[in-house]
Amino acid sequence: MTVQLKGRAETVTIQWIPKYTVMERLGHWIHTATFVPLAITGMILYFPFLQPLAQGEAGLFIRLVHRGAAVIFGLLPIIYAIVEPRRLLLHIREFLPRKEDIGWLKAAPAYYLLGKHEVMPPQGRFNAGEKLNGLMMIVTWFIFGITGVPMWFGKGIIPPELFRWLVVFHDLAMIVAVCMLLVHLYLAVAHPLMWAGLVSMRFGVTSAEYAAEHHAKWYYGPKRAMEIWEAKKREGAHH
Amino acid sequence: MNDRPSPKLAMNRREFLGLSALGLGISLAGARAAAAAPSLASPDDVAILYDPVKCVGCKACQMACKRWNKLPNESTDPLGIYESPRDLSAITWNIIKLRRAEAGWHFFNYQCMHCTDAACVEVCPSGALSHDPHGFVALDRVKCIGCGYCTQFCPYGVPHLRVVNLLTGEAKAAKCIFCQDRIRTGIGGPACAEICPVGALTWGKRGKLLEKARARVAELQAKGMNARIYGEHEAGGLRRLSILLDEPEQYGLPSVPKTPAFARAWQRVIQPLGNVVFGVTLAGILAAFLFVRRKIRMEEVK
Numbered sequence: 001m002t003v004q005l006k007g008r009a010e011t012v013t014i015q016w017i018p019k020y021t022v023m024e025r026l027g028h029w030i031h032t033a034t035f036v037p038l039a040i041t042g043m044i045l046y047f048p049f050l051q052p053l054a055q056g057e058a059g060l061f062i063r064l065v066h067r068g069a070a071v072i073f074g075l076l077p078i079i080y081a082i083v084e085p086r087r088l089l090l091h092i093r094e095f096l097p098r099k100e101d102i103g104w105l106k107a108a109p110a111y112y113l114l115g116k117h118e119v120m121p122p123q124g125r126f127n128a129g130e131k132l133n134g135l136m137m138i139v140t141w142f143i144f145g146i147t148g149v150p151m152w153f154g155k156g157i158i159p160p161e162l163f164r165w166l167v168v169f170h171d172l173a174m175i176v177a178v179c180m181l182l183v184h185l186y187l188a189v190a191h192p193l194m195w196a197g198l199v200s201m202r203f204g205v206t207s208a209e210y211a212a213e214h215h216a217k218w219y220y221g222p223k224r225a226m227e228i229w230e231a232k233k234r235e236g237a238h239h
Numbered sequence: 240m241n242d243r244p245s246p247k248l249a250m251n252r253r254e255f256l257g258l259s260a261l262g263l264g265i266s267l268a269g270a271r272a273a274a275a276a277p278s279l280a281s282p283d284d285v286a287i288l289y290d291p292v293k294c295v296g297c298k299a300c301q302m303a304c305k306r307w308n309k310l311p312n313e314s315t316d317p318l319g320i321y322e323s324p325r326d327l328s329a330i331t332w333n334i335i336k337l338r339r340a341e342a343g344w345h346f347f348n349y350q351c352m353h354c355t356d357a358a359c360v361e362v363c364p365s366g367a368l369s370h371d372p373h374g375f376v377a378l379d380r381v382k383c384i385g386c387g388y389c390t391q392f393c394p395y396g397v398p399h400l401r402v403v404n405l406l407t408g409e410a411k412a413a414k415c416i417f418c419q420d421r422i423r424t425g426i427g428g429p430a431c432a433e434i435c436p437v438g439a440l441t442w443g444k445r446g447k448l449l450e451k452a453r454a455r456v457a458e459l460q461a462k463g464m465n466a467r468i469y470g471e472h473e474a475g476g477l478r479r480l481s482i483l484l485d486e487p488e489q490y491g492l493p494s495v496p497k498t499p500a501f502a503r504a505w506q507r508v509i510q511p512l513g514n515v516v517f518g519v520t521l522a523g524i525l526a527a528f529l530f531v532r533r534k535i536r537m538e539e540v541k
Contacts, residue, residue, distance in 0.1 A: 043384065045364040048509065054365040059384035063408050113527065113537030152408060154398055156386045163391040168505050175513040179520040186524045191536045 012199055016205040019125070023087065025204055028079050030138075034073040039178050041066040046171065067152065074145055078228075094126050104128030118225040118232065122216035122225035129187075134181050143173035251340035264403035280355040280476030282446025284374025285422060287432050289348050290455060290479045292464075294439035296321060296335050296346035303335035303351075307418060307430035322345075327505035329401035331429050332415040340485035341465050347481075347490055348440060350399045350431065351376060352516030354496070359398055359414075362508055365414065368398075374445070375417035375478050385410030392475070394496035417478070445478060452480055459484075 002011045013109035019026075021217045041062045044050045054062065081088050102199040103121040104130065110116045120127075126134060150158050156167075188201070197212040211218065280286075304310070310330045315323035321337045327349060337345040353375040360368045360376060367382035368389055389398040389412050403409040418429040427433055432442035441448070452468045459466035464484055470477030474496040487494045 046513075048364075051364065055367070055382040059365060059411065060407075062385060065330060067408060091394050112531055113534060115531070135297050153405065155390065155402070155410075160391040164505070166248045167388065167391075169503070171509060171513065176518055177269070179516060182517075182524060186528065190528055191531060 016075050016203075017206055017208050017211060019200040019206040019211070020204045021084075021087070022204065023080070025201055027076060028201055030072065030076055033071040034076070035177070037069045038073055039174065041069070042174055046139065046174070067147070070144075070148060070152075073141075074148075077141060092138070094124060095131045095138065097128075097135070099133065100107040101128035101131065106156070110206055112191070112193065117193070117213055118236070121213075122220075122222070122229050123214065123218075124222075125215055125218040133180050133184055135175060139178075140173040140177040143169055144177075147173070187192065242257070275345050276340070280374060280445055280478060282479055283445060284445045284451070285417065285442065286353075286374070286445035286448050286450055286478040286480055287350075287417075287426060287429060287440060287442045288448040288482075290439050290441075291345050291347050291435070291484060292439075293340075293437050293483070294335070294346040295355065295437055296337075298335050299434045300348060300440055301331070301333050301335055302459065303413070303430040303434040305331070307421070308416075310318050317537045321430065327397060327399065327414075329411075330398040331412040334414065338490055340489050342484045345484065348431075350479060351417070352470065352474070353415075353417060353478035354474035358394060358496075359390040359472075361503060362388040362392045364388065370424070371417070371419060373417075373422055375419070378412065378414060378416045380411055383411050385412065387412065390415075393495055407451075429522060436511070445476075445480075450481055454481060455482060 004011050010035055044053045053059070066067050077088075100121065104123065107120045107131065111120045124131075140237050147170040148172045151163070151166050151170065154163070193214075197213070200206045206215075208219070212220070215230065219225070220228060256276075258294050305312075306373060310332065310343060313324045313328065313331055318327065321335070324331050324334070326335055333348065333350045335348055355370075355374075357368070357370070357376050361529045363369075365384045366405060367380050367384070369377055369379070371377040376494060385402075385408065387400045387410065390400050397413040398412050401413055403411070409521060421427055421429065428442035432440040435441070441451075449468070449471060452471075456466045456468055459482070467483050468480060468489055469483045469490075470480040470493060473493075479490075481490075483492075485523045
């Protein structure tokens, strides 16, 4: 695909390669479409200044939205596990922390704040930050489920002492998940270095050049990516 | 793709500024809530005093409560004539139970304690539970969303949930409301205390009732009973004062009602801390956004 840049004479050719499957994208957007209403309706009980919204008819509606969204939010990974079991295992393997993720952490400030992608060691299809986001989503999904289901059906059945802890952990999971979402949203929508992310999640493709630069371990394979990186580092040292 | 028009960025910046201001406001509101400590009960608050030595277990209070608050009947165990129904519920807000204390078997009346340091008011997210200007814990059924937090946090297990629909979670909390309508309109005191034929349940200004209770305790102690007042200091001062003839635990009452501390830890520590985390996250994103805009040129990004 050739793109004519605004205010520039030359055209840029982008070679698109597949990155996310249809099911991955569908899962991502259904997750988004349920988590955002869940977070908004949940905040109404969380923030005292939103109290008026929780009262009367509005409160009834908000409760229904929260529960309806919660059912889809809860079932989505289970359905995904049934439809794409191998893919789900792949994600879990992809998200697991590794020793080399420390390299990402060290390079992150220069990479994200100054745009120096040459300092970033080769990353997989998900970089270490995205892996952390994915992992936290899995963890908080479990916490939301374990605490949320008894909060819905267990009133008066489970001991009050337990219920109190469920409420607290539901809140803590929400704080973590919403903060992750805010950072994720910024990186996806407004960070210049991440321009390909939203394209990939919408159309399933990414630029080959972008993938080579930002997800080298996935693009070249781990061994070749390291070789290229080492070579680049040596070259950089000469200059 | 690479060249974003600047007006969009300017709007983004304004949005982010607004968001971070919101985050800061939320954090400040949380800090203010943490600073506000509950005040102690005023002697001018209305209160109920219960004297188990005078009580004959006629259950007139229970009946008057049902009648005034239009509460439906509850099917009970036919053997439980002295304790029927067995416990407080969403439709039974006042109950007489049989208790064995040091002085032997006697009756004891249970209802909402109307705490000053009320866990239910603390955790109620919709403002349905609140302190009336007269001091007692009032309940606005219209505001209630049936979340049931009050039923789970009350150290006395008083509020109960009347579940309308388990699937949608539609429910309403219910508890003794000190006959709030009678007090507010000046009809009189709570129905239970008004009807009591033997003066076991009396109502009035809390200060006066405490004086009365002290005199009564002295009288009972002189007769050799292990009498004491319950509710003078518990949970910041209760508006349902009781004379006990044994340790509070014999009546199923906690010596030190602990739950409010937990409720406070949740809503005054964890939630404001969460607000700080939100504020820091939003501020961090804003700072990164403003910094990155200047440092990274879209044209140079591959």
